[in-house]
Amino acid sequence: MIRAVPCGGGCLSRQNLVESILEAIERAQMRTEAGHLITASESGRVGFVSRLKQRRIRMREDIQTLELSWWERAYDCCIALLSRATWGSERRTLLKLYEFSLTEDDSFVDVARAAELTRDEALRPQYIQHALDEARHAELFRSRAGVLLQGLRTRGHDLGPLRDRLIALRAGPIQLHAQHHPQTLFERLGERDFLGLVYLAERRGARQFRIVQRLLGSDPASSALFDTVLRDELFHMSYSRRALDRLLEQDRSTTATRLLWRIRLKRAGEAWQRLGHGMGIVSNSILFGLIYFLILGPTTLLVRRRASSGGWSRCDQGGRCGLELLSRQY
């Protein structure tokens, strides 16, 4: 559920994003140090964590286990092999953790909106719990990224290229106007499809996190983090699938299998569009680069430069502006 953020021609400057990204990471790190997310010595905070756990356990009736088909296991093995390089590097681990935190942030928005809009009384508490989990996961990921960042800084690593990558992650791809998604997922898809998407996304997340957890065996703190998140993902899978089955039983318009496959195909189509979008940006960037030198360059010789006057320029317009003037974009 990664959302694209428009990058308006340099409006999200490097300085903007460096500072805000580092702030977010450090904030999460500070919060961990303050003991809000992990068991602390003060009885109040210990109580907070254990009571929250108890409540979550009560809400989880039958938590699904992650059972995979043979081809899914084979696929995950391949992914695990390919991912070794990523998760073996501290820098790349940091980037991935930050990427995960952004995804969790977006998920919070979608699930929180679902909690607002759903008319299903039984689902609302589960959406709320899910949303709170997503926000907490985002903090956990940022916190861990913060620890890794601090480690790199302490060891005197050059953080410049890392900051560039963090900026790119935060900005996301340039958004074309036709691609602008007007609403949250719940509003676009409706309850059934939303639940189906949640189930699939959480399942995919659980698979991914299980792979990562195993790859991070030499980093116990990161591995423990993924263990915590994985348990929540299983809960999210469980409740969404149960709810989906319940709704489809009432509805009887389709089966869960068909609905899930339809969603998978739709997601594949969207991934294809994103690929095309990315290729379009690359090719257009090259094209505009050529235009810059071949057309703009010579134009500069012909165009008289607009000199800054350095003083107030008087305006001669009247104080009223009719509709005809307002309808113009110039």
Added chain:
Amino acid sequence: MNILGVSALYHDAAAALLSDGCLVAAAQEERFSRRKHDAALPVNAIDFCLRSAGIKHTELDYVVFYEKPIRKFERILSTQISTFPRSVRQFPRAMLTWLSSKLWIRTTLAQRLKIPPGRILFTDHHQSHAASAFLCSPFEEAAVVVMDGVGEWATSSLWHGTSQGGLALKPIAELQFPDSIGLLYSAFTAYLGFEVNEGEYKVMGMAPYGVPRYVERVEKLLQRSEGGAFRLDMSYFSFHYHPEKSFNDKFVALFGLPRSPDQRFITRSMGHPGGEDAPSRSELDECQRFADIAASIQVVTEGLMLDAIQHAARMTGCRNLCMAGGVALNSVANGRIVREGPFEGVYIQPAAGDAGGALGAALYTWHVAFGHGQRIPLDRADLGESISEARVSAFVRDARARAEELPDDVALTDRVAQMLADGQVVGWCQGRFEWGPRALGHRSILADPRFADMKERVNRRIKFREPFRPFAPATLWESGQKFYDLERSGGEGDPTRFMLMTAQIRDDVRDGIQATTHADGSSRVQRVKRSHHPRFYDLISRFGDSTGFPVLLNTSFNLKGEPIVNTPLEAYSTFCRSGLDALILDRWIVRRP
């Protein structure tokens, strides 16, 4: 007639809806999308505005965009040409976004809202700002000064607003790109390691720790002329050709190496408990240099603004002033303008930045284009989505939160006042959220400012901000002058309503309210009227009854890097992830699970 104003595609997208001239709703998109300074088309804010009015998009008569896209594109293109070949990195990026998205805003809005393209209008950027200030003000006539980074071409503009013989907003003069106070200040914001369009407040917060010993060097960057006008020496800057950097090596040679974003800021005057983490002498010297630079740019900016204000007074002969544009959010400068300027009345619209352009565009169309003279001054900022009693009750039930509902407002304010006096820090969510960047008692974190360590506690353990950042006080309308020097406070316009000016705390009470007093004795004070926010007023009043100080620390209800909360779920999630002691949602007191 329903007129929707929209600002988008640069930063702080927002929507505002007028229904027969009445402002029904206004909100920034970030409060819904949870992306700070979200610039995307504000579809959620638009949907909220329509829901508030109970209408569908097809019932909109006009949609007004807050700037002229083609004129802005002209400026961008001609700047690219004039900076060839240095703009090589900026050109492809700019063309991609403009040709794929920004130039087609009319089509996008028409498709999204399913209305004919002919019903989509466009005001000028500074025109939107000027309208947002003057048409919301209580003044019959006023000089209007708009200062920001840049609109289409204008960076500062002077207007004459009058309602005699029909409402009119006449442009008088403008300064053009690249000579911009906003961009100058933003360059220093970036130099000091902060985020542009977000970190300017931090520069203001840093300035009191410094001495303005770099003013001469800052003055080297510009060549002043009459009336607060100036020309920037662009050989020091790169914002006109580089997509990411605002200043270049020549700037660095003049001021020294810039501050890194992850460098901590600590000066000798702040003190440090010592230990492993204690700053070295060189670190302290370096931080002092940054503080001095912050102080210097603040002094220069205030000077430029005051000169421009004086010029506006001479050009218009008006007794009242309205201000808008991002630079009008510089509350320190606003305080000087109110105290030292030639105007009796000063009004600044609460969302003075680009978000306010949405409101201004709609107001301009209704009042000036359509000639409706009857204005309704904007004297309260709660225009956003509401937290109603029913909504909170449902949330508490569904979240299975540990909560207690108090029977009435008196019980609520008594209890919360006691909690605050006991040293607790609470999240406070009431009614509709605020329009603009300030929290004014609708989505606030509140604390007792009497505790000397409260500032450090809230910064470090709750908001997770830099330790040097000050907090602002909220006090009662009537008792504000007992605590702060508010002899001149902007007359009918009074920026303290929206927390948009700073004032000095009185010496006799300074020791009693340490947590909201900055290093130089100033505070960005909010004065609360009972008619505008009875619960918040009563809370401050009860607190004052029990402590003798009807002043609360009031900061926005959000964690660093996040927008201010909107819904009960967002408030609860933020509460759970922070060190707040309690969450107050309407009349519910929510504790940790």
